Amino acid sequence: MSTELFEKAVALIGAVLVGGTAVVQFRNELPLRSLDANVTKLLLGLMIVGCVLAFLAAINVLGVHSAA
Amino acid sequence: MSATTLDPGQSATSHAAVAARFADVDAVYATTRDLRLLGFVLFLVSDCVFFSSFIFSYLYLRTAAPVWPPLVDGKQLPYLDVTFAAVNSVVLFGSGVTMHYALESWKKLKKGAFNGWMVATIVLGIMFLLGQAHEYSGALQIMSWTGSSFGATFYTLTGMHGFHVFIGVIYLSVLLVQANRGVYTGSKYFGLTAGTLYWHFVDVIWVALFFMFYLW
Numbered sequence: 298m299s300t301e302l303f304e305k306a307v308a309l310i311g312a313v314l315v316g317g318t319a320v321v322q323f324r325n326e327l328p329l330r331s332l333d334a335n336v337t338k339l340l341l342g343l344m345i346v347g348c349v350l351a352f353l354a355a356i357n358v359l360g361v362h363s364a365a
Numbered sequence: 366m367s368a369t370t371l372d373p374g375q376s377a378t379s380h381a382a383v384a385a386r387f388a389d390v391d392a393v394y395a396t397t398r399d400l401r402l403l404g405f406v407l408f409l410v411s412d413c414v415f416f417s418s419f420i421f422s423y424l425y426l427r428t429a430a431p432v433w434p435p436l437v438d439g440k441q442l443p444y445l446d447v448t449f450a451a452v453n454s455v456v457l458f459g460s461g462v463t464m465h466y467a468l469e470s471w472k473k474l475k476k477g478a479f480n481g482w483m484v485a486t487i488v489l490g491i492m493f494l495l496g497q498a499h500e501y502s503g504a505l506q507i508m509s510w511t512g513s514s515f516g517a518t519f520y521t522l523t524g525m526h527g528f529h530v531f532i533g534v535i536y537l538s539v540l541l542v543q544a545n546r547g548v549y550t551g552s553k554y555f556g557l558t559a560g561t562l563y564w565h566f567v568d569v570i571w572v573a574l575f576f577m578f579y580l581w
Contacts, residue, residue: 312458315458315459318462319458332403333562336562337561341565348458351575359580360579
């Protein structure tokens with residue numbers, strides 16, 4: 298297995314695991330209404346977006362021009 | 366039950382239980398906690414403005430350039446390695462997840478789990494920094510800080526973000542020591558809440574940088 302393929306696999310599996318866990322954490326925070334809970338919800342939501350981006354990069358949907 | 370002690374043997378499994386425990390704390394703490402929380406959120410907002418100014422500089426330079434990556438000595442700079450950056454991103458996002466679990470463990474009075482998640486967060490943060498160092502070692506072969514607008518914006522933004530991660534690793538290490546010295550209790554743990562918010566913020570800034578420099 299080439300290094301790039303291995304890195305893509307790690308990124309793919311990692312993005313799914315981390316993103317899925319972040320979604321669970323986000324859902325647990327949803328009923329809470331305090332300021333820190335609301336900020337946490339916002340930041341967790343954006344982190345989930347980041348996991349989606351990493352997932353799309355790992356499957357060559359985004360960043361396909363980026364071969365250095 | 367004392368509101369100022371943390372007994373790892375006790376367990377509270379819901380936010381309602383934590384709220385009930387929080388009701389026991391003194392009024393001064395309850396009042397100042399809200400003010401400190403507001404102050405910390407405002408600090409994060411100011412940090413967001415700080416990064417935004419650099420991000421908009423990058424957007425201006427990128428959209429104004431005839432080609433991107435820009436030309437240096439007549440040759441176009443290459444794009445950065447997206448695959449390694451994706452792995453490094455997942456490492457940083459993973460540290461956000463472990464930090465969240467650390468705070469939740471503390472709220473549920475599970476001190477052993479808290480220590481484990483905190484150590485995992487710190488280790489992942491250090492791994493991200495090492496990944497960034499590796500990224501820099503490759504990037505410095507193709508572009509310098511002063512040689513192009515790409516290099517200037519890339520090293521400035523990712524460098525400032527890396528500095529935030531570095532400070533965050535120190536911050537979390539201090540929190541871990543403080544927590545084990547009894548500075549925080551099951552009802553008074555504002556420092557841990559602030560640390561979690563800061564670490565999530567650092568994650569979110571990287572989402573923007575990852576998209577701008579590697580995926581766009």
